Amino acid sequence: MRRSKTDTARxxxxxxxxxxxQFRRHGISDAGLSRLMAxxxxxxxxxxxxxxxxxxxxxxxxxxxxxxxxxxxxARIAGKSPKRALSLLLETYLSRTHRxxxxxxxxxxxxxxxxxxxxxxxxxxxxxxxLRLAGLIAHQLKILPPDEAQDRSLAIAAAMVGAITLSRIIxxxxxxxxxxxxxKKYILRAARK
Amino acid sequence: MRRSKTDTARxxxxxxxxxxxQFRRHGISDAGLSRLMAxxxxxxxxxxxxxxxxxxxxxxxxxxxxxxxxxxxxARIAGKSPKRALSLLLETYLSRTHRxxxxxxxxxxxxxxxxxxxxxxxxxxxxxxxLRLAGLIAHQLKILPPDEAQDRSLAIAAAMVGAITLSRIIxxxxxxxxxxxxxKKYILRAARK
DNA sequence: TGTACATCAGTGAACGCGCGTTCACTGATGTAC
DNA sequence: TGTACATCAGTGAACGCGCGTTCACTGATGTAC
Numbered sequence: 001m002r003r004s005k006t007d008t009a010r011x012x013x014x015x016x017x018x019x020x021x022q023f024r025r026h027g028i029s030d031a032g033l034s035r036l037m038a039x040x041x042x043x044x045x046x047x048x049x050x051x052x053x054x055x056x057x058x059x060x061x062x063x064x065x066x067x068x069x070x071x072x073x074x075a076r077i078a079g080k081s082p083k084r085a086l087s088l089l090l091e092t093y094l095s096r097t098h099r100x101x102x103x104x105x106x107x108x109x110x111x112x113x114x115x116x117x118x119x120x121x122x123x124x125x126x127x128x129x130x131l132r133l134a135g136l137i138a139h140q141l142k143i144l145p146p147d148e149a150q151d152r153s154l155a156i157a158a159a160m161v162g163a164i165t166l167s168r169i170i171x172x173x174x175x176x177x178x179x180x181x182x183x184k185k186y187i188l189r190a191a192r193k
Numbered sequence: 194m195r196r197s198k199t200d201t202a203r204x205x206x207x208x209x210x211x212x213x214x215q216f217r218r219h220g221i222s223d224a225g226l227s228r229l230m231a232x233x234x235x236x237x238x239x240x241x242x243x244x245x246x247x248x249x250x251x252x253x254x255x256x257x258x259x260x261x262x263x264x265x266x267x268a269r270i271a272g273k274s275p276k277r278a279l280s281l282l283l284e285t286y287l288s289r290t291h292r293x294x295x296x297x298x299x300x301x302x303x304x305x306x307x308x309x310x311x312x313x314x315x316x317x318x319x320x321x322x323x324l325r326l327a328g329l330i331a332h333q334l335k336i337l338p339p340d341e342a343q344d345r346s347l348a349i350a351a352a353m354v355g356a357i358t359l360s361r362i363i364x365x366x367x368x369x370x371x372x373x374x375x376x377k378k379y380i381l382r383a384a385r386k
Numbered sequence: 387t388g389t390a391c392a393t394c395a396g397t398g399a400a401c402g403c404g405c406g407t408t409c410a411c412t413g414a415t416g417t418a419c
Numbered sequence: 420t421g422t423a424c425a426t427c428a429g430t431g432a433a434c435g436c437g438c439g440t441t442c443a444c445t446g447a448t449g450t451a452c
Contacts, residue, residue: 001413002427011428027310029222032405045409046429054406102309108359113305116295116361117220123364130359131368151375155356158372159379162355163348166301166323168309171316175324179351182344186352190379194446195394204395225438238442239396247439 012050015040020061024110025103028058028118059122062115065107066129073136086140086191090184093160099167099180108133109164133157141191156187205243208233213254217303218296221251221311252315255308258300259322266329279333279384283377286353292360292373301326302357326350334384349380 003011018040022031033054034044051057076092077085092098093106102110108130115126138146138153163183170176196204211233215224226247227237244250269285270278285291286299295303301323308319331339331346356376363369 001429002415003429004415007415008428027222027307029220030310033407034404042428043430044406045431048407049428108362109306110309111306112355112358112362113303113307114220116303116358117223120364123362127363127365127368130363151371152379154368154372155352155375155379158355158359158376159348159352160355161359162305162351162353165305165309165358166351166354169301169305169316170320170323171313172320175320175347178344179347182348183351186345186348186383190383194396195448196396197448200448201395226440227437235395236397237439238398241440242395 011040011042015042015047015050016057016060016064019057020065020107021103023058023061024065024105024107028111028114055119055122058118059125062107062111062122062129063125066125066132069106070129070132070136073133077136077140082140082142086137087188089136089140090160090187094163094180094184096177096180099164099176102168106133106161106164108161109168112161112165130157130161133160143192152190156190159183159187204233204235208235208240208243209250209253209257212250213258213300214296216251216254217258217298217300221304221307248312248315251311252318255300255304255315255322256318259318259325262299263322263325263329266326270329270333275333275335279330280381282329282333283353283380287356287373287377289370289373292357292369295361299326299354299357301354302361305354305358323350323354326353336385345383349383352376352380 015037019031019036022036022039025031033047037044037047047057051060073089073092077088080088098105098109108115108126115123118126134150134153134157137156138149141149141152144152160183163179167176167179170179208230212224212229215229215232218224226240230237230240240250244253266282266285270281273281291298291302301308301319308316311319327343327346327350330349331342334342334345337345353376356372360369360372363372
C-alpha cells in the first residue's frame with residue numbers, strides 16, 4: 001500500500017545504504033537485487049518504484065558511500081596540524097580494521113576493478129570521490145606548490161587504495177601487514193619537500 | 194572424438210590463455226564459461242575434461258598471466274642498471290597502453306577487488322605474482338638495506354597497481370594522465386635513499 | 387607390426403538456479419472539491 | 420473539515436535469459452597382446 005512521503009524517502013535511503021554495503025561485501029555483479037532488497041527489509045518487486053535500474057542504484061550507492069567516507073575522514077582531522085592530519089588519515093585508511101571490514105570501508109578499494117568496467121555515471125561518482133580523497137591529502141601538503149601538491153596527492157590517494165586492495169588479496173598475514181605499514185612510511189616520505 | 198596428448202595439452206593452454214584475457218576484459222563473474230570456450234574455439238561441454246571447476250580455471254589463469262607479466266618485465270630490464278631498470282619498469286607498467294589494454298595487462302590491476310573475494314588458491318596465485326613484481330622492484334633498490342628494500346618494494350608495487358586501476362576508473366583524461374605521471378615521479382622519489 | 391579394445395577429448399542437449407525486469411494487484415496516502 | 424477519488428509504495432508471481440555443471444554420445448587415440 002502507499003506510504004507517506006517521508007516513509008518513502010527513508011526507504012529509499014535505506015535501500016541505497018544497504019546496497020552500498022552489499023556491493024562492497026559481495027561485489028557489484030554478485031550482489032543480487034532480491035537478496036539486497038531482503039536485507040533492506042523489503043521484497044524485490046518494489047525496487048523499481050525507487051530506481052530505474054540496478055546501474056542507477058550502483059551509481060547512487062557509490063556516490064553516498066564515498067561522500068560518507070570523505071566526510072568521516074574530514075571530521076577526524078578537523079583542526080589538526082597538516083602533519084598530524086596526514087598521519088591520522090593514513091592510520092585510519094591503512095588500518096587493519098579497514099582492511100578487514102570492506103563492507104563499511106572505501107568503495108574504491110572494495111570495488112576498484114569492477115568500477116573500471118562500470119558505466120560513465122558510476123565512474124563519474126567514483127572519480128569525484130577519488131578527487132575528494134586526494135583533496136583531503138593535498139590540503140596537508142601545504143609546504144609544496146599547489147600544482148605539485150595536486151599531482152602528488154593523486155598518486156598518494158591511488159597508493160592508499162592499491163594498498164588496501166592488495167592487503168585483502170595477500171594470503172600471508174605478515175606480508176599484508178608489512179604492506180600497510182610500508183605504504184604509510186613511504187607516503188610520509190613522499191609528503192616531505 | 195579423442196585427441197592426441199599434445200593436442201590436448203595445447204587445447205588446455207589455449208583455454209587458460211583465452212580465459213585470462215576474458216577475465217581481465219569482463220571480470221571474473223561476468224566472463225561466462227560458454228562465451229569463454231567459444232572464444233577458445235570450443236563448445237562449453239568439453240570444459241570439465243580439463244578443469245574441475247571455474248574456480249580452478251580462475252586460479253590457473255591468474256597464475257599464468259602474472260607469470261607472463263613478470264617474465265616480460267624481467268626480460269625488458271635484463272642487463273640494465275638499477276636506475277634505468279626501475280625507470281623502465283615504471284614507464285612500462287604505468288603507461289597509457291597498459292591502462293587502455295586491460296585484457297593483456299596486469300591481473301592485479303584488472304581484477305584486484307574481485308581477487309580480494311576469491312578463494313584461497315586464487316589469492317595464493319595473486320600473492321605470488323605480487324611478490325614477484327615487488328621482487329623485481331626490490332632488486333633495483335640496492336642502495337637500501339634489504340629489509341627496507343623489501344618493505345618499500347611492497348608499497349611501490351601496490352601503488353603501481355592502484356594507479357592503473359584508478360586511471361581506468363577516472364573519467365577525466367587529463368587527471369587520469371596526471372595520476373600515472375604523478376605516480377611515476379613519486380615512486381622515483383621514494384626509491385632514493 | 388597388426389589387431390581388438392579401452393580410453394577419453396569434444397559435442398550438444400539438458401539440469402536447476404538466480405539474475406534483472408515487468409506487471410496485476412492491495413490499500414494507505416495525497417489531492418481536489 | 421469532510422468526502423471522493425487518484426496516486427503510488429510495496430507485494431508476489433511471472434518473464435526470458437545466461438549461469439555453472441552434468442551427461443549420453445561420437446570417434447580418434449592410446450594400449451595390450
